Amino acid sequence: MPILRVALDVALPGLLDYLAPDGTPADVGRRVRVPFGRGTGEKLGVVFALAEKSEIPAHRLRGALEILRDMPALPPDWLEMLAFCSSYYQHPLGEVVAFALPPVLRRAGPLPEPDVDTLWRATDAGLAARGELRKNAVALKVLDLLAREGPQRESHLRGLSAAVGRGLPEWRELDWIAEVRVPPDRRAVAGPELTSEQAEVLATLTAALGGYAPFLLHGVTGSGKTEVYLRLIETVLARGGQALMLVPEIALTPQLEGRVKSRFPGAHVVSLHSGLSDGARARGFLAALAGEADIVLGTRLSVFTPLPRLGLIVVDEEHDPSFKQQDGIRYSARDLAVWRARQRQVPVLLGSATPGLESWHAAASGRYRRLSLTRRAVALSLPRVRILDTRRIKLEEGLSPELLAGIVARLERGEQSLIFLNRRGYAPVLACPACGWISHCRACSANLVLHLADGRMRCHHCGAEGSVPRACPTCGNQDIHPFGRGTQRLESAMAERFPNARVLRVDRDSASTPTKWNALLEAIHGGRADILVGTQMLAKGHDFPKLTLVGVLNADASLFAADFRAPERLFAQLLQVGGRSGRADLPGEVLVQTEYPEHPLYQALATHDYDHFADAQLAERRQAGFPPFSHQALLRAEAPELAQSLAFLAQAKEAAAQLPERQEGVSLFDPVPMRLARRAHLERAQLLLESSSRPRLQAFLCAWLPRLRSLSAPRKLRWLLDVDPLEL
């Protein structure tokens, strides 16, 4: 009897076997209901293989309950990608599968109706029937419109009156209206003219379509990378392919989606991100699986979309840390995108103004092909970057006289300024000057941040919050002070300093919902703001034509961070945020306030010299043996007490030493407390592994993981393995 090998959402590695009398090879990739646990418990899994024999004795095998054949089977390449993801990131396959499926499809139940917006036309009978209809009849309105303007989309007709929805099936029954069936029109409308650089890059990319080819497109801010993507997608669609485009932030997808949809008005564009309703996510996934979706646009999770006609993968802002998931399955969508492109033999285009050093190195060593856009497409030039030495000048609310003067000049000319401060809240700490108390979080080794706008104290690490204390909890002094400066404080300082200016704060608090975020963006685009105070939310991808000045405050803190990736991230962030200024026909200016004006990072920034910066960083990493010159994995443990976490990691290291095939070429460091050692009442430690060879590290992890699973640990201890960790 056929045996189904099923991936189930349970914390066990590998597949589970079930008997299925009706199972056929066509059921591989289908969802299946199976019994699990005692009694009538059941789960939904995905069939990964069909077998004749099982290692489990026949009498202990249970029968599958039902193979769900209500949607196309997930294709073999999709199953293969998930299996790779599971083995590479050392995560149980069933959990990877459950993660990759939209929530609706993780349960047995009716599939969501496809989201079709029917195109209706009036029939001859319908046109004739108009004479008999009452003057105010809804049907008359609809038929008149169809007669006058030709076929219309149902969504548009429904907008005429609430009664239209009920009327449509009736009128169709009467044969007054009929559906118009049009084949999808995948053509693009005309875009802006390409610069010679863009045209050259596009020609190279177009020539590579049809086979695996990884490209790194390094284009300065405003150089028109998106235009290159769209042109390439146009060709892919014309040749009958599907395009997958990954973008870093949920917040960026609506803007890009608008741009893509208006370029490809007749194509089926699906946008996927975790902010969608469950139904919409499932519909998008199914449309892609059925091969109906032409363009899939989304955040990292959309890398798991099944795409039978895949022709191209684009990863925009490929350096962005958000492509790496930081909890659960710690996959890198960028790396999976490259893997998938190779698997499917399609080109993958990684684009950025500040490529990640891993990609930069891959291009330098010839694994990726590097393409460059060195000039801005629309604006005349890159913004002028000035590094302001703040050591000997008096700052006013943290702003230097030059920056203030710059803002005044923009106000006079009716242009916008952005002050970039990557710290939300009013002040990072509340303290009592009388006794020295400071607002520690009780659960973390961090401080509670004062959010004056809604009168709360919040921990940015565990989410704990409370009201602002009226008096110092230690000595009773009421005159406690906020120390340091966050966006809220800067916002009120600016409002006070420039009473006639419209100050707008843009951070995760003011843009907490998509609606609020869109309202903020509209206010900026509509010119209803003069001074923007913002965090990194504003740094990415936006085009604000009136924005001509970017001031950067408090960047120095990241210069000396312990993480070896801190300079790379800081440089990318500053170059990106600076790139927001002067993107249209007005020249832009960037002012960076620092106490370390001679620092090479700032010098490279001032000359827009990413190449030099990247090469210098890579030289340092080579010397230190850091990635990309080595490969890392990080074992993390958290427990109520630090000693427990450290003890577990020590055991883990011991277990590694006892592996029969003592693994060569993999070094294990000593367990150490994490930088934020305490978080949400748990104390955390980590053990770093390093190897110059990725396959060796992989082989080691595969041998080591089963040992880790069998180690005894305190009940409340949790551990996880992060392969290619981004943060140490």
Next chain:
Amino acid sequence: MTETAAPGPADNRLEITGQIVELDALRHTPAGVPVLGFKLEHRSRREEAGHPREVAVELAAKAMGEMARLLAGSRLGIKIRVTGFLAQKSAKIRQPVLHVIAIEFVEGN
């Protein structure tokens, strides 16, 4: 902050009359309590060890809550009688500051 009872080992009570010679802008603590810093200049003739003398002293002072609101409507040069206690300016700066418990506007203003 109520009036202290009988004198005891933890006495810290000061009554002093003077002119307001500096008045900061009214500010608020993060919890919304009004705070007002000011300086009080006191001049008088007192007797010391059996001998009369001139006395002048300038004191940093701080009013909170109702007292801060009351004083915020005041102006420089006004003469007030303050009852309060002394506390050092901060954990690091040991200079005393007079914290206001009660204020009386002295006649003649």
